[in-house]
Amino acid sequence: MLRAFASLFFYGRFFVPFSRIGLARRQRGWQAYPERLDGQTWLVTGASGGIGAAIARMAHARGARVLAAARSAEKLAELVRAAGGGDRMLPMRVDFSSIADTRRFVAELAGRGERIDVLVNNVGLLLDRFQLTAEGFETSFGTNLLSHFVLGEGLREENLYAEGAVVINMSSGGMYGTPLRLAEMAARSAREYDGMAAYAMHKRAQVELTRAWNQRWQGQPRVYVMHPGWVDTAGVQTALPGFRAVLRRHLRTPEEGADTALWLGTTRPPLAPEGGIWLDRVLDPEHAFALTRKTAIDAAQLHGFLAAQARATGG
Numbered sequence: 001m002l003r004a005f006a007s008l009f010f011y012g013r014f015f016v017p018f019s020r021i022g023l024a025r026r027q028r029g030w031q032a033y034p035e036r037l038d039g040q041t042w043l044v045t046g047a048s049g050g051i052g053a054a055i056a057r058m059a060h061a062r063g064a065r066v067l068a069a070a071r072s073a074e075k076l077a078e079l080v081r082a083a084g085g086g087d088r089m090l091p092m093r094v095d096f097s098s099i100a101d102t103r104r105f106v107a108e109l110a111g112r113g114e115r116i117d118v119l120v121n122n123v124g125l126l127l128d129r130f131q132l133t134a135e136g137f138e139t140s141f142g143t144n145l146l147s148h149f150v151l152g153e154g155l156r157e158e159n160l161y162a163e164g165a166v167v168i169n170m171s172s173g174g175m176y177g178t179p180l181r182l183a184e185m186a187a188r189s190a191r192e193y194d195g196m197a198a199y200a201m202h203k204r205a206q207v208e209l210t211r212a213w214n215q216r217w218q219g220q221p222r223v224y225v226m227h228p229g230w231v232d233t234a235g236v237q238t239a240l241p242g243f244r245a246v247l248r249r250h251l252r253t254p255e256e257g258a259d260t261a262l263w264l265g266t267t268r269p270p271l272a273p274e275g276g277i278w279l280d281r282v283l284d285p286e287h288a289f290a291l292t293r294k295t296a297i298d299a300a301q302l303h304g305f306l307a308a309q310a311r312a313t314g315g
């Protein structure tokens with residue numbers, strides 16, 4: 001009952017900014033910007049569907065070379081076909097729920113001598129039941145957070161970021177509902193697992209990981225965190241069918257959800273000292289409720305936690 005009230009409050013609080021209504025309001029203030037991306041290489045994770053596919057298509061249409069990473073060979077082949085074939089949309093098969101496969105992918109990129117201008121850490125999912133990967137991680141933790149950490153760090157260790165590169169972490173407005181806590185982040189048993197709480201925690205952690213990387217990397221690359229609003233994708237249809245049924249008319253298209261990633265990757269605005277999270281080309285505060293500021297760990301501690309989790313897989 002309490003949870004139902006909390007959900008109602010949350011959805012009511014964010015209905016306007018996260019729906020197409022908020023997008024329409026903010027679009028009024030948008031300025032044209034140079035959108036050509038010729039000569040750049042964009043690496044997009046979760047690129048075979050939803051928002052990731054939209055980012056891949058939009059970057060490709062503006063002239064970028066796109067490394068489109070996901071699991072499904074068929075969906076990636078369709079992305080390449082829709083882009084007109086050619087050699088600027090490259091399908092890359094990776095399973096980001098596996099840290100070993102994420103490391104293999106980094107090694108593959110290094111072996112090919114890739115130089116990445118924009119990394120979009122987009123892959124993410126919300127599960128309704130507890131699943132462990134072969135490496136012993138809860139699947140959504142591995143996919144939503146630990147693989148992002150391993151990929152982002154791996155590209156830097158291998159010196160694969162181009163000069164002036166940027167990383168864009170795809171969070172979610174769901175993170176506004178939670179402070180950062182380690183307990184929910186990487187559940188070890190079904191008993192302690194709540195898929196929605198875990199997802200929100202991973203998305204809050206991406207905000208803090210962005211801060212940690214900016215503190216450590218000092219702008220090479222520069223790291224942004226954004227969220228796309230509420231977007232009608234296969235992921236939402238599977239994970240939140242009731243939410244989609246009620247709000248369908250107000251959900252954004254994948255292209256609308258992707259816009260801020262394109263804008264960030266193209267305009268690369270200066271980093272704000274206070275942090276923040278981007279939505280519709282505007283830097284919003286990281287907290288909407290006083291409750292979520294009460295956190296037991298900070299960005300550096302989160303970084304240490306993720307590094308230890310990654311080391312536990314042998315890296």
Ligand SMILES: NC(=O)c1ccc[n+]([C@@H]2O[C@H](COP(=O)([O-])OP(=O)(O)OC[C@H]3O[C@@H](n4cnc5c(N)ncnc54)[C@H](OP(=O)(O)O)[C@@H]3O)[C@@H](O)[C@H]2O)c1
Pocket residue numbers: 045046047048049050051052053069070071072073075094095096097098122123124125143170171172173174227228229230231232233234235236
């Ligand atoms: N949709 C929304 O309203 C919304 C709101 C807030 C935040 N977001 C965030 O935006 C991101 C994209 O969401 P979406 O709604 O577009 O998701 P989606 O429709 O479920 O698409 C997810 C993509 O990720 C790929 N993927 C899933 N698991 C993977 C894995 N283990 N390894 C490699 N690729 C994997 C899927 O393709 P394969 O099956 O081919 O691997 C697919 O291309 C997520 O991080 C999500 O949390 C979405």
